[in-house]
Amino acid sequence: AQKVTQAQTEISVVEKEDVTLDCVYETRDTTYYLFWYKQPPSGELVFLIRRNSFDEQNEISGRYSWNFQKSTSSFNFTITASQVVDSAVYFCALSEASNYGQNFVFGPGTRLSVLP
Amino acid sequence: ETGVTQTPRHLVMGMTNKKSLKCEQHLGHNAMYWYKQSAKKPLELMFVYNFKEQTENNSVPSRFSPECPNSSHLFLHLHTLQPEDSALYLCASSQDRASGRRDTQYFGPGTRLTVL
Numbered sequence: 001a002q003k004v005t006q007a008q009t010e011i012s013v014v015e016k017e018d019v020t021l022d023c024v025y026e027t028r029d030t031t032y033y034l035f036w037y038k039q040p041p042s043g044e045l046v047f048l049i050r051r052n053s054f055d056e057q058n059e060i061s062g063r064y065s066w067n068f069q070k071s072t073s074s075f076n077f078t079i080t081a082s083q084v085v086d087s088a089v090y091f092c093a094l095s096e097a098s099n100y101g102q103n104f105v106f107g108p109g110t111r112l113s114v115l116p
Numbered sequence: 117e118t119g120v121t122q123t124p125r126h127l128v129m130g131m132t133n134k135k136s137l138k139c140e141q142h143l144g145h146n147a148m149y150w151y152k153q154s155a156k157k158p159l160e161l162m163f164v165y166n167f168k169e170q171t172e173n174n175s176v177p178s179r180f181s182p183e184c185p186n187s188s189h190l191f192l193h194l195h196t197l198q199p200e201d202s203a204l205y206l207c208a209s210s211q212d213r214a215s216g217r218r219d220t221q222y223f224g225p226g227t228r229l230t231v232l
Binding site for chain 2: 109
């Protein structure tokens with residue numbers, strides 16, 4: 001069965017620090033998709049990135065970067081030079097390709113607080 | 117309007133009331149979802165509609181009744197709710213493929229429901 005673990009429940013950092021949010025997943029499929037979402041205090045989940053299981057290249061988008069390692073079943077998310085506006089709950093999610101009707105499985109989320 | 121919209125944003129209702137939550141997506145997607153997010157609990161998938169047909173109902177109590185008149189609109193009808201139903205209700209949509217693979221889900225801002 002699918003499973004997503006985000007071991008860090010809450011993280012606090014001071015502005016301008018780098019922070020890494022961990023995500024470990026379990027799946028039996030060879031083809032699957034990984035996602036990160038941000039949920040600011042307003043409540044809306046904002047899509048950040050989707051990565052398929054065949055693309056292990058790391059990705060950088062501004063201050064955000066993602067490290068996908070199939071060998072350790074991890075898809076970690078790093079924010080460089082964090083800002084107060086980065087304060088939110090971040091969710092990692094997994095979607096398998098093979099099973100019809102198989103939905104997203106969300107991790108429990110990591111609450112990030114960036115202090116000024 | 118763009119993206120996924122939800123109304124109302126906040127709702128307070130008594131246990132004997134009947135109310136409805138509305139979701140509309142402007143993305144041309146064919147799948148829509150209802151999620152429940154309670155405090156300190158993972159996101160719970162409630163219902164999935166694909167091309168207006170309900171494809172999943174994750175053991176949701178009958179006091180929650182979904183309706184999907186077309187691919188752009190999704191409703192959640194509420195009646196005789198309990199205080200423990202108080203939560204953030206999130207709607208999402210995705211462009212699901214014929215294979216059934218769950219594509220990226222885009223979320224609305226949510227309706228924060230309080231049941232007195």
